[in-house]
Amino acid sequence: MVVSKDKQLSTAASDLRRHAEEQLHGKKAERHYPRTNEETQRIVHELEVHQIELEMQNAELRQAREELEKVLGKCTDLYDFAPISYFTLDREGVISAVNLAGASLLAVQRSLLIGRSFELFVAATEHAAFNDFLNTVLTSSIKNSCEVALLNERNQTVIVLVEAMATASGQEFRLNLIDITERRRAEDTLAVKRQELIELNGSLEVRIVQAVEELRQKDQMLILKDRQAVVGEMVNNIAHQWLQPLNTLGLVIQKLPLFYDTAEFNREFLEEYTGTSMELVRHMSRTVNDFNDFFRPDKKKHTFNINQVIARTLSLIGQSFQDQHISIAFDPEAGPMADGYPNEYAQVLLNILMNARDALVEHHVDGALISMHAFTDRGKSVVIISDNGGGIAEEIIDKLFEPYFTTKGPDKGTGIGLFMSKIIIERNMGGRLTVRNCGKGAEFRIEV
Numbered sequence: 001m002v003v004s005k006d007k008q009l010s011t012a013a014s015d016l017r018r019h020a021e022e023q024l025h026g027k028k029a030e031r032h033y034p035r036t037n038e039e040t041q042r043i044v045h046e047l048e049v050h051q052i053e054l055e056m057q058n059a060e061l062r063q064a065r066e067e068l069e070k071v072l073g074k075c076t077d078l079y080d081f082a083p084i085s086y087f088t089l090d091r092e093g094v095i096s097a098v099n100l101a102g103a104s105l106l107a108v109q110r111s112l113l114i115g116r117s118f119e120l121f122v123a124a125t126e127h128a129a130f131n132d133f134l135n136t137v138l139t140s141s142i143k144n145s146c147e148v149a150l151l152n153e154r155n156q157t158v159i160v161l162v163e164a165m166a167t168a169s170g171q172e173f174r175l176n177l178i179d180i181t182e183r184r185r186a187e188d189t190l191a192v193k194r195q196e197l198i199e200l201n202g203s204l205e206v207r208i209v210q211a212v213e214e215l216r217q218k219d220q221m222l223i224l225k226d227r228q229a230v231v232g233e234m235v236n237n238i239a240h241q242w243l244q245p246l247n248t249l250g251l252v253i254q255k256l257p258l259f260y261d262t263a264e265f266n267r268e269f270l271e272e273y274t275g276t277s278m279e280l281v282r283h284m285s286r287t288v289n290d291f292n293d294f295f296r297p298d299k300k301k302h303t304f305n306i307n308q309v310i311a312r313t314l315s316l317i318g319q320s321f322q323d324q325h326i327s328i329a330f331d332p333e334a335g336p337m338a339d340g341y342p343n344e345y346a347q348v349l350l351n352i353l354m355n356a357r358d359a360l361v362e363h364h365v366d367g368a369l370i371s372m373h374a375f376t377d378r379g380k381s382v383v384i385i386s387d388n389g390g391g392i393a394e395e396i397i398d399k400l401f402e403p404y405f406t407t408k409g410p411d412k413g414t415g416i417g418l419f420m421s422k423i424i425i426e427r428n429m430g431g432r433l434t435v436r437n438c439g440k441g442a443e444f445r446i447e448v
Helices: 002-026 037-081 100-106 124-138 181-229 231-260 267-295 306-323 342-362 417-428
Strands: 085-090 095-098 144-151 157-166 172-179 302-305 327-332 337-340 369-377 380-387 432-438 441-447
Touching: 037 100, 085 100, 100 172, 124 144, 124 157, 124 172, 157 181, 231 267, 302 306, 302 342, 306 327, 306 342, 306 369, 306 380, 337 342, 342 369, 342 380, 342 417, 342 441, 417 432
Parallel strands: 327 369
Antiparallel strands: 085 095, 085 172, 144 157, 157 172, 302 337, 369 380, 380 441, 432 441
8 A cells, every 4th residue: 555655656757847847848948047146146146946845745645635535445445334224326226336235235245335326225116206306315415214124135125214315416325225125124123012912901891891791700600599488488577577467468458348338337337447458558568669679670870879779678677577576776877878789788787787687687686676777988889787695706807708608407498699899899899797796786887
């Protein structure tokens, strides 16, 4: 490299001397030689000074040339070894310059790329779009960019981001290409995964809905099983509810023929006893309706009055409890409301009341009493049911809501009543059911 430069400098100096001698020969006829010795010395002095000036200028030029060559070498290295692919195209799209990264991108030796059309490496489906892009660059004074698919010499597709500007003369394009193939693949993979995730979320929602519905159906099955477990109790309650009205109705009917032939039998007498009979029939009909309502499953959640549900529940068991010498004291406050399933709520009340009854009967409690208090606390309805049956043993109180746990004999209890009551209140209605020993007995608290 150094020898070549010195040789070039030597050749340039020879050429310069030759041209100078030719010009000197042409001017010999015009020369005027000095006439005196002093004039000769002055001219020689000026020539020597001029020669030194020329030598100094020549040294400066050499130094500037060397510095320029160093900068050019650095620029060439930066161009050749840059990680970004650089191309220079003429107006026809023919490659006139390319760096090593560009040659590597197209998988072709750099020397073999010069003079070839860049369009040969553009994917066939993108020829028109790429030509439009170059035309835009040619008529624009700013940098333009686009993404294009290239097909290299190994028949591999490479996606590149192209940034291009036209030269000031408008005769060439300068392009830099950034390989974004991996980024595009990652974006495509991400899009596929995102779509799969959307589909998975959709299927999960369906499966969750199905699972919730299956769980709801299982809960309904257990609720029905629990209801069936107490159907004997309910039939007994119905018998108690009907026994006295039937006896009274029988006495009324027997009175009619006895008084038929007496002076007291008249229209007013008949209407009085007919009204009494119909009131007894309506009372028994209401009992049947309450019984049917209790076994009718709730389809949808709705807002209901807690006091009304408690009153309806007590109407089913009141007479039965009185026959067992158990008093029920109901202390309602105005307007406690709840969102949920009123029939299921009534079943919870029945389960708790019957457990309290069994405890009172088992311990032969004198003055057996069940107290019920309904009120609203911080926006929630609260029902507290307590008894004076002696409470629950501490070793089993934590097991009271476990499935199939019972302290009764196998022929007297299934062990699912309180378990289902907790599921109804906490899972189906989003509330809370707890129990504790308080005073002389147990206290159940229902919050919905």
